[in-house]
Amino acid sequence: MDDRFNTTAGWVLACGIVALGLTSISTRFFEATNVKKPEHAGFEIAGVVREGGGAAAAEEPIEARLAKADPAKGAATFAKCKSCHTDTQGGANGIGPNLFGVVGEAVAAGRGGFAFSDDLKNVGGKWDWTTLDHWLKSPKAMAAGTKMTFAGLSDGAERANVIAYLNTMGSNLPLPAVPAAAPAADAKAGEPAAAAPAAPEASKK
Numbered sequence: 537m538d539d540r541f542n543t544t545a546g547w548v549l550a551c552g553i554v555a556l557g558l559t560s561i562s563t564r565f566f567e568a569t570n571v572k573k574p575e576h577a578g579f580e581i582a583g584v585v586r587e588g589g590g591a592a593a594a595e596e597p598i599e600a601r602l603a604k605a606d607p608a609k610g611a612a613t614f615a616k617c618k619s620c621h622t623d624t625q626g627g628a629n630g631i632g633p634n635l636f637g638v639v640g641e642a643v644a645a646g647r648g649g650f651a652f653s654d655d656l657k658n659v660g661g662k663w664d665w666t667t668l669d670h671w672l673k674s675p676k677a678m679a680a681g682t683k684m685t686f687a688g689l690s691d692g693a694e695r696a697n698v699i700a701y702l703n704t705m706g707s708n709l710p711l712p713a714v715p716a717a718a719p720a721a722d723a724k725a726g727e728p729a730a731a732a733p734a735a736p737e738a739s740k741k
Contacts, residue, residue: 598669599712601696610701613694617686623705632684637706638663639699655681665712668699 614623620632627634633647643659644652656679661667671678672695674688689695703709 595692597715598665598692598696598699599714601692602665602700602711603714604693605696605700607697607701607704609694610697610699613689613698614701620684620686623702625706635702635705639668639703639707640664640709641707643667653679653681653683655679665699668702669695672698 617632620630622628622630622634623636624634625636627636629648629650633650633652638647641663643661643663644657659667659679663671669692672689673692675682675684675686676688689698700711703711
């Protein structure tokens with residue numbers, strides 16, 4: 537009697553231990569597959585605006601960047617361009633035109649008869665500060681059919697350095713004035729300025 541009771545009790549206890557172990561294992565398994573997703577995928581990187589999280593900081597106008605430009609740094613950047621361009625007076629055209637004195641000159645004109653693309657000819661105007669800035673940022677965006685394979689310079693300060701350097705190579709135009717600062721950011725767009733308080737009426741005699 538006692539042996540049968542002890543055997544039965546042992547089996548019950550063993551089954552309980554096995555059931556408890558299986559419960560623990562299954563709980564861990566299902567929790568592992570039920571992973572909570574983070575609110576935002578990936579990692580936050582300092583200084584980078586997340587998509588949909590606001591516009592990137594506006595680039596300074598070219599006039600302001602030119603005021604701080606360094607022609608020496610522009611010369612270092614332009615060294616990468618010398619496989620296609622020359623920048624000395626009387627220099628020959630290569631894959632690209634000679635660029636001596638190009639600042640202020642008409643777009644796609646002169647340059648010793650260089651064969652410019654029709655798309656660039658259709659741009660018109662002059663190689664002024666703004667046009668050069670747009671061109672150096674993305675030639676294809678300005679003239680899709682350009683023969684120039686250069687992808688462009690995304691850094692605004694670097695573009696200003698190159699333009700400042702090119703200006704020293706035969707053009708020597710005075711740098712443009714820096715535009716006045718924009719109104720205070722907290723001013724509401726379109727809201728008229730507050731009227732000055734009216735002067736008190738003179739007391740009637």
